[in-house]
Amino acid sequence: VRPADTAQVAAVVRACSAARVALVPQGGNTGLVGGSVPLAGEVVLSLRRLDALGEVDLRAGQVTVGAGATLAGVQSHVRPHGLAVGVDLAPRDSCTIGGMVATNAGGINVVRHGTMRRQVAGVEAVLGDGSVVSHLAGLTKDNTGYDLAGLLTGSEGTLGIVTAVRLTLAPLPTYRVTVVLGFSDLASAIDATAHLRLTVPDLEAAEVMFADGVEMVAEHAGAAIPDALRASVSLLVEVAGRSDPLEQVAGALASLPASAPLAGEPAVAATPEQRDRLWLFRERHSEAINALGPPVKLDVSLPANEMAAFVDALPAVLPASARLSLFGHLGDGNLHVNVSGVLSTALSPDELASAEVVEEAVLRAVVDHGGSISAEHGIGTAKARYLHLCRSPEEIAAFRAIKRALDPGAILNPGVLLPPD
Amino acid sequence: VRPADTAQVAAVVRACSAARVALVPQGGNTGLVGGSVPLAGEVVLSLRRLDALGEVDLRAGQVTVGAGATLAGVQSHVRPHGLAVGVDLAPRDSCTIGGMVATNAGGINVVRHGTMRRQVAGVEAVLGDGSVVSHLAGLTKDNTGYDLAGLLTGSEGTLGIVTAVRLTLAPLPTYRVTVVLGFSDLASAIDATAHLRLTVPDLEAAEVMFADGVEMVAEHAGAAIPDALRASVSLLVEVAGRSDPLEQVAGALASLPASAPLAGEPAVAATPEQRDRLWLFRERHSEAINALGPPVKLDVSLPANEMAAFVDALPAVLPASARLSLFGHLGDGNLHVNVSGVLSTALSPDELASAEVVEEAVLRAVVDHGGSISAEHGIGTAKARYLHLCRSPEEIAAFRAIKRALDPGAILNPGVLLPPD
Numbered sequence: 001v002r003p004a005d006t007a008q009v010a011a012v013v014r015a016c017s018a019a020r021v022a023l024v025p026q027g028g029n030t031g032l033v034g035g036s037v038p039l040a041g042e043v044v045l046s047l048r049r050l051d052a053l054g055e056v057d058l059r060a061g062q063v064t065v066g067a068g069a070t071l072a073g074v075q076s077h078v079r080p081h082g083l084a085v086g087v088d089l090a091p092r093d094s095c096t097i098g099g100m101v102a103t104n105a106g107g108i109n110v111v112r113h114g115t116m117r118r119q120v121a122g123v124e125a126v127l128g129d130g131s132v133v134s135h136l137a138g139l140t141k142d143n144t145g146y147d148l149a150g151l152l153t154g155s156e157g158t159l160g161i162v163t164a165v166r167l168t169l170a171p172l173p174t175y176r177v178t179v180v181l182g183f184s185d186l187a188s189a190i191d192a193t194a195h196l197r198l199t200v201p202d203l204e205a206a207e208v209m210f211a212d213g214v215e216m217v218a219e220h221a222g223a224a225i226p227d228a229l230r231a232s233v234s235l236l237v238e239v240a241g242r243s244d245p246l247e248q249v250a251g252a253l254a255s256l257p258a259s260a261p262l263a264g265e266p267a268v269a270a271t272p273e274q275r276d277r278l279w280l281f282r283e284r285h286s287e288a289i290n291a292l293g294p295p296v297k298l299d300v301s302l303p304a305n306e307m308a309a310f311v312d313a314l315p316a317v318l319p320a321s322a323r324l325s326l327f328g329h330l331g332d333g334n335l336h337v338n339v340s341g342v343l344s345t346a347l348s349p350d351e352l353a354s355a356e357v358v359e360e361a362v363l364r365a366v367v368d369h370g371g372s373i374s375a376e377h378g379i380g381t382a383k384a385r386y387l388h389l390c391r392s393p394e395e396i397a398a399f400r401a402i403k404r405a406l407d408p409g410a411i412l413n414p415g416v417l418l419p420p421d
Numbered sequence: 422v423r424p425a426d427t428a429q430v431a432a433v434v435r436a437c438s439a440a441r442v443a444l445v446p447q448g449g450n451t452g453l454v455g456g457s458v459p460l461a462g463e464v465v466l467s468l469r470r471l472d473a474l475g476e477v478d479l480r481a482g483q484v485t486v487g488a489g490a491t492l493a494g495v496q497s498h499v500r501p502h503g504l505a506v507g508v509d510l511a512p513r514d515s516c517t518i519g520g521m522v523a524t525n526a527g528g529i530n531v532v533r534h535g536t537m538r539r540q541v542a543g544v545e546a547v548l549g550d551g552s553v554v555s556h557l558a559g560l561t562k563d564n565t566g567y568d569l570a571g572l573l574t575g576s577e578g579t580l581g582i583v584t585a586v587r588l589t590l591a592p593l594p595t596y597r598v599t600v601v602l603g604f605s606d607l608a609s610a611i612d613a614t615a616h617l618r619l620t621v622p623d624l625e626a627a628e629v630m631f632a633d634g635v636e637m638v639a640e641h642a643g644a645a646i647p648d649a650l651r652a653s654v655s656l657l658v659e660v661a662g663r664s665d666p667l668e669q670v671a672g673a674l675a676s677l678p679a680s681a682p683l684a685g686e687p688a689v690a691a692t693p694e695q696r697d698r699l700w701l702f703r704e705r706h707s708e709a710i711n712a713l714g715p716p717v718k719l720d721v722s723l724p725a726n727e728m729a730a731f732v733d734a735l736p737a738v739l740p741a742s743a744r745l746s747l748f749g750h751l752g753d754g755n756l757h758v759n760v761s762g763v764l765s766t767a768l769s770p771d772e773l774a775s776a777e778v779v780e781e782a783v784l785r786a787v788v789d790h791g792g793s794i795s796a797e798h799g800i801g802t803a804k805a806r807y808l809h810l811c812r813s814p815e816e817i818a819a820f821r822a823i824k825r826a827l828d829p830g831a832i833l834n835p836g837v838l839l840p841p842d
Binding site: 057058059060061082083103104106110111114115117118127131132133134135137138139140141142143144145146147148150151153154155159171190191194197198199201202241242301302303304305329332333334370371372373374375376377378379387390391392394395396397398399401402404405406408417 | 478479480481482503504524525527531532535536538539548552553554555556558559560561562563564565566567568569571572574575576580592611612615618619620622623662663722723724725726750753754755791792793794795796797798799800808811812813815816817818819820822823825826827829838
């Protein structure tokens with residue numbers, strides 16, 4: 001069903017509730033964990049027609065948009081006013097704001113602006129019984145009851161269907177500088193990132209790459225490796241804002257802590273062309289990895305104090321024939337773990353069983369180091385069976401109670417996020 | 422009861438749950454809406470003994486503290502590491518972190534750091550059935566289930582008792598500059614604030630005062646009024662950070678929009694003494710108002726687009742004999758509304774009835790202009806009867822369902838936040 005507005009969404013939910021038929025809400029279908037895939041004949045409810053873009057509220061620095069508006073559509077809508085959505089993602093042309101809220105999307109700029117939950121100043125949503133809750137005034141201070149907007153954000157369509165969102169916008173930067181720093185080990189890069197977060201207010205990204213990944217991309221993309229990217233561990237830093245970027249960066253580099261010694265000269269890029277030459281190595285990692293054959297892909301986060309130990313421990317839990325590729329958002333403690341050589345394009349039952357063993361071994365290592373088994377991709381159906389690894393029985397019981405409270409008929413996105421009872 | 426740790430809190434809740442006796446949790450008792458006051462023989466549970474201060478995690482920029490730790494205690498604990506709690510409040514010596522989380526405390530620096538909810542990276546809490554939920558790793562990216570920490574923040578002790586908090590810390594500023602700008606009307610000050618929020622990344626406060634309030638404080642405190650504070654509307658701006666403050670401020674002032682014309686020369690203060698001379702007028706407002714006799718005090722927020730119209734409409738809903746004093750956090754749209762001349766120290770039944778009429782009239786005007794009847798003080802018991810003014814029956818039903826889900830025996834803080842069924 002493709003309803004056109006909130007009232008029609010509510011009518012669909014009420015009809016499904018009365019008929020005891022389950023629903024799967026869909027936005028731009030860019031999710032990575034199966035959270036919007038119908039599995040057992042559920043009604044698929046697309047939010048794409050709810051794509052209204054409200055007037056930009058310049059005094060509040062906010063805008064109200066329909067759940068079906070694409071991220072790119074909203075970015076274009078607010079840019080002329082010197083504003084931006086603080087969370088930006090590669091699939092911006094197809095991913096929708098409603099989907100980004102439902103999955104609490106993150107991405108590269110979380111170190112600066114937080115995840116989607118921080119951009120959400122209010123939502124309108126249809127709960128599992130068909131009732132509509134709407135709280136879109138976007139007040140910065142509003143202590144009148146439970147934070148339904150924050151609760152619905154990241155609930156993966158299991159508590160309610162978000163139909164409209166009031167977004168807090170960020171100032172559009174007027175300058176942008178990219179810096180690459182080389183280190184001889186991950187621990188140094190982690191300490192440098194902590195230092196940058198304290199000293200560079202305009203820090204917008206802190207991405208980590210490893211020498212083998214950089215070489216893989218260079219080969220795959222036919223690009224020469226800049227000197228600054230030849231260290232064991234490279235940190236790609238983006239600084240973006242409205243005043244004095246090079247001074248900020250120079251000040252921070254001059255005061256790097258002793259625990260974060262640089263390996264070689266840093267690269268600083270201030271023109272779009274120079275920046276592209278550096279970002280290419282980070283951005284084409286996934287593509288280069290996929291060229292090795294289908295990887296086992298996991299998206300995890302680790303406490304800063306444990307990440308280096310986790311990376312050291314990882315090879316021991318993998319089969320000897322596996323090839324490990326790591327990269328990610330160091331500023332948020334978010335690593336993308338890719339294991340090649342386990343799956344081929346044949347995807348035989350044996351291979352799939354081995355992949356599951358690898359997946360569980362990596363996720364157990366994550367939990368052993370105090371991390372999260374899903375940094376930003378969510379739980380969906382793909383990871384529901386692993387939820388117990390990082391959430392206690394008491395927490396899962398609280399999740400179930402909240403789910404029953406807001407979706408008493410259990411018709412919203414069954415099988416997603418919570419494992420079967 | 423004064424338990425010493427989370428296990429003892431859980432034992433108390435289980436005992437109360439079994440005996441069907443209700444509980445009122447207390448922190449530093451600095452709340453303003455009666456949320457921690459027992460009304461009907463409830464057990465009072467003090468969290469003050471849970472005051473442990475964990476080691477500061479420098480890599481993550483976070484710390485875990487017990488709910489009973491005072492704000493001042495945590496600020497002193499993290500300051501030597503160049504870090505600060507982003508929410509700071511005048512009662513810092515007595516208010517506790519647990520209470521600040523339970524009430525989603527705000528204050529003067531919300532325009533920079535957000536309310537308490539944004540500082541909370543994780544909580545440990547005891548739910549209404551005595552079960553303990555604990556998720557304190559503080560991962561920036563962690564999409565594994567519902568946001569229990571955000572839900573418990575601001576729930577005023579009605580869903581669970583927070584026993585420990587993982588706080589995200591902010592960099593401690595190394596400079597601090599105070600600026601006073603004069604305007605001839607509120608609308609200009611609102612547009613100037615929107616401009617400052619876009620152009621000054623280190624904007625840390627934007628407080629509004631009116632000429633009659635400034636004169637009242639000058640008289641009460643025996644202080645001379647600086648020239649910059651003689652305009653109809655004064656904006657007291659604080660800029661704090663690590664680089665180049667005066668340049669940021671000068672750039673923003675040079676580019677003020679036409680809709681925000683200045684009335685007179687701005688004052689810029691960069692030494693503590695200069696700053697104190699300006700802040701005095703903002704900080705001593707409450708004291709000067711109380712000297713007029715007990716005021717009807719309301720804490721409301723308005724959309725930036727409606728605030729000037731709300732202020733214009735306010736005198737018409739008040740008795741002719743009432744004296745209105747306004748001031749507040751313009752950067753967050755948060756106004757403190759004080760009405761003197763309705764109550765005397767006698768607090769007779771007639772006066773109390775008149776005060777209630779004034780209170781409801783102001784809150785209805787707030788709602789008519791799209792505002793919130795409680796900006797940061799919460800609902801407590803004092804405002805529960807007004808919740809329906811700004812929350813729909815569907816929203817209140819959702820609140821009740823969540824409350825039943827997490828406190829099935831209805832033993833946590835009865836009568837707080839939700840009006841009687």
